Structures are given as structure tokens and as C-alpha cells.
Amino acid sequence: MSSPSTPARGRPARLDRTRTLRTALDLLDRSGLDALTMRRLADAMGVQAGALYRYFATKQDLLTAMAERMMEGAAEAAVTASAATADGGDWSERLTALARAARSALLTHRDGARVFAGTHATGESVLGFADALVGVLREAGFSDDAAARALYTVVNYTVGHTLEEQAALQAQDESTEDAGALRDAVTAGTYPHLSATLPTLTSTDFTGLFEFGLDLIVEGLRARQAPSAAAPAE
Incomplete structure (x- = not known):
């Protein structure tokens, strides 16, 4: 007799959210975003298309979950950045490390930037990454408003560059x-x-181009950094 978690012989593996996301990312890598449809995903999983809607009400919901999964690597970098903040590391090094991690995460999958750009993911990976980046700047003395605007600047630049x-x-x-x-x-x-x-x-040399633009952002932020944070008081 099969256990609840083991499909009977000859039957497709039980549908679940993790397997669905993994299969969707595999299809993305093989065929690209334009070819990724709910019907093709269902065919790849050996189920009816309607079965997918149990976990993802729309294709947009699926893409949002895919974007969240992609950013897991960047979220790991956020943990490292937070630890560096506690150790008093330079804010610019931590910020650039986070931007590089986000680019790497998006490059891991074909059309990764296109998937991410079309979503508004609010899962732990994306929010953890964003919180770490804002935290780096707030700890460096930037105002809450400046830190939030810088987050958008860094993310938009990174996604836009990776998209191109x-x-x-x-x-x-x-x-x-x-x-x-x-x-x-x-x-x-x-x-x-x-x-x-x-x-x-x-x-x-896309890495060189990315680093040039990232340096411009960092230097622009440094020029606007609060005087009290930019130099020690006498």
C-alpha cells in the first residue's frame, strides 16, 4: 500500500507547491518566459491545468512565487550583510554586495529579470533582502526617506541592467x-x-558595465550622506 506522500505505481507524483515551482523554473530555463504557460506547466507535471490553480490562482501568482524563489540567494547575502553591519563593516561594501547578489540571483534563471520585473513579491526572501539593504543605509546615517529611495534606485538599476x-x-x-x-x-x-x-x-563585459553604474550610485549616495555619518566629529 502506498503512503500518503508516495504516489501509487504508475501514477504521477502528487502535486504540491514546491514541485510546481521547481518544474516552472525548469521550463523557464529551457524555453523562456514567453513559452511558459499554465497548460505547458500542467503537461510537464502530468496533471490537468485546473489542478495548478489550487496553489496559484493566476499565472501572475505563479510568476510572483517564482520571483520569490529566485531571490533566495540574495536573501542569504542579506543575512551576511546584516552580520557585517553588526561588525561595523563599511556600508558601501555591504550595499554593493547586496546588489551583486541580486543580479546573480536573477541571472541564475533564463529571463529571471523579466519575471521579477513583472511582479511585486512580498515573501520572506524579497522582504529580507530589502530590509537588509535599507538597514545598511540607516545604520550608516541616512534618513529613513533616503534609505527607502536608495532601495528603489539600487533595485531598479539592478533589475534594469540584468534585463538588458x-x-x-x-x-x-x-x-x-x-x-x-x-x-x-x-x-x-x-x-x-x-x-x-x-x-x-x-x-x-556586462559585469564591468554593471560595476560602473553601481559605483556611480554609491558615490552619489556618499556625496549625499549626512555629514555626521560621513566624518567623525572633532
């Missing part, structure tokens, strides 16, 4: 002609400034 990065990588995989489209357009026209910077504009 994944789109560029996918275009390269699908067509070698697309990779030179910008170069061809610039050289065919009269764009002296773009021509001079073309090597950087067409660079595939």
Missing part, C-alpha cells in the same frame, strides 16, 4: 547577426561620438 543583459545574451544565442546590429548602424551613419565609444558600447 539577458536580452543581449539571448539575442547572441539566437542570431549572430544581431550582435553586430549596433556597430553596423553607427558606422553606417554620422555619429562621431558613438563611433569614438563604440568598443565600450558594444562590449559584452
